[in-house]
Amino acid sequence: MSDTDPIRTSPVSMENCGAALAMTVVPDRWTWLILRELFYGVARFADIQDDIGIPKSVLSGRLATMVDTGLIQKEAYRDGTARTRHGYVLTQKGRDLVPVIVALMQWGDKHLKDGTATLDLTDRRTGTPVKAGLVLEGGILPARRLAFAPAAHGDN
């Protein structure tokens, strides 16, 4: 039993909260799963469909809005044949979500599985293992040490 009054209202309004805004751009499960596919480098419509089991019509719609919101873009490429095909790739804006995806993945590995990862994430340069987390120089900051205060300039 705690004996202090809890906070009664969020320090940041919905319109000014990056997290809340982010939810409008990545609002549902399918969108996350598609991002995960593109993160893995799976680019083609039918391949994404097969991997995550999404109906074509839904995939079609999601891809369109993700292009609209600037998360992804269409890109042409050549496969073995003469025919030009095209797939989807993350934009920079989409790539900036990679830390979120990785954090989510590692959270799921820890709490929703036996704790073992199925994927080893490393620095492609040095091979050093990589983790997602809160960063200070020199290491990961535990969540409990995180403090927050309204920014000096912004209006909340």
Next chain:
Amino acid sequence: MSDTDPIRTSPVSMENCGAALAMTVVPDRWTWLILRELFYGVARFADIQDDIGIPKSVLSGRLATMVDTGLIQKEAYRDGTARTRHGYVLTQKGRDLVPVIVALMQWGDKHLKDGTATLDLTDRRTGTPVKAGLVLEGGILPARRLAFAPAAHGDN
């Protein structure tokens, strides 16, 4: 125009992917917004409702399943009055999602606003600014340097 064949299938199946599993536990916008409130320390039913504008019945349902999935728990506390009230707090499992929330928030601040944060996140011990990201010792690893390979032990 890229000229290499893209990856045709995800290196990790849906059942073994922590990210995909995580989406089953935090499947929608409301759940994320509730997590955000609890992250801020807003604990009471009506306060959460007011902040994020969720219908009571929906909030009721979400809180129940979040308790079920172990993200949050009910906690009694004393307010000014004699009456015992109760609110919701993150469990350890829920708190482990903080890096995801922070990463999301900073992504939203960067891409969905003018680029300025409304909240300054710092180490509560030292006051040093905090960021979410991919971590190697000594700093943040850019997403482009991230490599992945199936884990040695796991079945994918």
Next chain:
DNA sequence: CAGTATCCGGTGCGATACTG
């Protein structure tokens, strides 16, 4: 292969009203 079109059934959202 990469979609669009159509349709139907269920979920679940959100409003309102009610209860301890």
Next chain:
DNA sequence: CAGTATCGCACCGGATACTG
């Protein structure tokens, strides 16, 4: 204050069929 109950309607998911 903290929910539960009820309910109509919209939207979404998924199946199927069709097109370039």
